[in-house]
Amino acid sequence: MKRFLSFSLVLTMIMVILAACGTQTESGGTTAASTTVTIVSSLPRTGSSKGQTDTIVNAIKMRLEEANYSACEGKATIKYEDLDDATAAKGAWDEAKEAENANAAASNKDVMVYIGTFNSGAAKISIPILNNAGIVMISPANTYPGLTKDGKGDAGEPGVYYPKGTRNYTRVVPADDLQGAAAGNWAKELGVTNVYILDDTELYGKGIADVFASTAEKNGIKIAGRDSIDAKASDYKALMSKIAATNPDMIYFGGITQSNAGQLVKDMRAAGMTADKVKFMGPDGIFEQAFIDAAGADNAEGVYATFGGVPPAKLEGKGAEWYNAYKTKFSAEPEAYAVYGYESTNVALAAINKSCDSLTRETILKNVFATKDFDGVLGKWSFDASGDTTLTQMSGQQIKNGVFEFVQILK
């Protein structure tokens, strides 16, 4: 017993000393913070979005490697952390995980740039947390309009996301009020006269389906019906039979691959709605290989998808150079959002390099918002006051022979 007492006493002392040292090094760390800038990304790194986010993270790392992980002519070191906001059990992004990532970023003094999120619903959670911490957020993929635009989302949006009253959120992709409208116009061009609209009840999916519905109506397309699906249902045979009875010539689905889009197409074909009779169109949420895999190449043949930008292989100028460099470096095709991951990092580095005099969250935030006529891989573009890009180019894709093929630029 005596031996145990003295042992634990020694142990306690060691722990106290260690703890003291610990705080010391930590305080040393904060004073040196001005020379270390940590960029974190928060993306769904598990689940079926992984195919997309792998290429985004590759692109982020690629840009940072080009900058040699340093800024301000070597005076500042850049660190990068690749955070996951998805859980394997859910197979998709998770609210608790996203909040955890944002809080971790807020409490780490070195974190000054937050690249993310992939899903608009996740952005809703992290924007207010990072707004309070004064960290700038650059999203390579969020497209829900209500995150930035007045009157385009629900009541109170976007004000509710910015508790401090100032803006801290930017995105390098065009928002869905543009994409949904582009899809509605494209449907008209394709000769659609009677459309059935589905959505997955999520922020992104329902939002884009709403915009599509209003544009389609404006274009004189009849709306045969509108329904929300349960993304967890095992099949949609009854629903597709109901839809088939309304004789539509197109089904528009506002949603993502992970909301069972593949099963929808399967059951649509099983209900006798073949590709030559009924078209299926979706937003960029299904513009990925995972969608074709889930639906089966035969069923997916002929499916249309819109995308807020142009696919990597169709980029021009600097974008084309980037595309070739990416293919050489990773010997693989980048998915649709990789170039936006690259551009996000590009903007972040430019803002850091403009903030060398005082490397703080405030100055970097200010300089990201001051991005004007930025000459990046996407072309020449600026951020407006609400954090949206001035780029508005959209494109349409169709699945041919089991792969997405570029069809045309949309307006």
Place this chain on the structure above:
Amino acid sequence: MAASQTPTSPQSAPLVPREPFLTKRRAFSIVGLIIFLGFFAIPIYQTILLEMIGDTGQLMQQIVIGLTKGTYIAVIALGYTLVYGILELINFAHGDLFMIGAFLSLIFISLFGLDPKTSSGLTIFFSLIAILGLVMLCTAFLNAGIERFAYRPLRNAPRLAPLISAIGMSFVLQNVGIFLGDGLIWDKIAAGLGSDAIGRVADAMGSQSVAPKNIPDLLPNGQVFFVPASLRYTYKDLLVAVVSLGLLAGLYSFVRFTKLGKAIRATAQDRDAARLMGINADRTISVTFLIGGALGGAAGMIVGLYNGTALFTMGFTAGLLSFTAAVLGGIGNILGSALGGLLIGLVLSLSDQYIGTRWSNAVIFAILVLILLFRPTGLLGQEGGQKA
């Protein structure tokens, strides 16, 4: 707690307290419910009824879809009913066993190299029968193993313990599903063994472990010859219904007419008395789990081929539906579960058509709550502990 202290086995106490069906409180709530539903929803019922009469073709179509779906829900529901009948345990892992069945069938289909475009109809037919047997064998022994290691040691523990163990097993099986669906692991195995067949499995699973897997469309898709063209009914639908009903009939006659079936019924009624009559209770329970597992695996294969998808969470969704079906029909009662499955399938498809897809789950769970409130023994269940 009391169960672990008293020497009598826990299932001797009836699940439902014996009380007259119409107590004052119950009568009150029924009247209240009728007023509530009537007041708010009469115009809705009217519209729905008018819609149904207005397009009888569509109504028929939905009934056919619902009944087809109902047959396989019934097969899964039987797994719950069998185990509940004999152990009074709600085997939450059963839905996930069904999911494993779907994955196993995809694995065997790839191993056999079945492809709707290149394989002949006869090859597909015989291979599918062989695969059905293999899948049923695997899941039967998996289920018996689960019983041996996760439930038997807790047999005399408080009732909550095996229930928690069952939920735990459900998570374990889901992770097995994630593991089985990981094409990268299969890739490594294929490279290690230099095997083309396993390479095909890797291709079928793709690179993302949790994404839905596409099961090739192997069942015939033509319209059944004796059904008018206005009603869409393919050989695929027919096959699913026939195989499911065959399994149901097989199980019913097994339990009804064989010696082992009699042993199962006796053990379900009173385990101690059955033991006194010379029935090996442990063996009987093992057999029950073997049969339940085989049925779960078969259902997994049927649904996998029917919907063309294997997904690691599909067991959870299907499990909730079939559990509701089992409760609706009278958990512990084989015919009841079959009836419950058919009814749930019908309700689902009719709700998709006339109420809206997003409400279908709410409708199903409203039924579950109503059944538990007003007739906890289910439609065919008897008051008191008569089971199986």
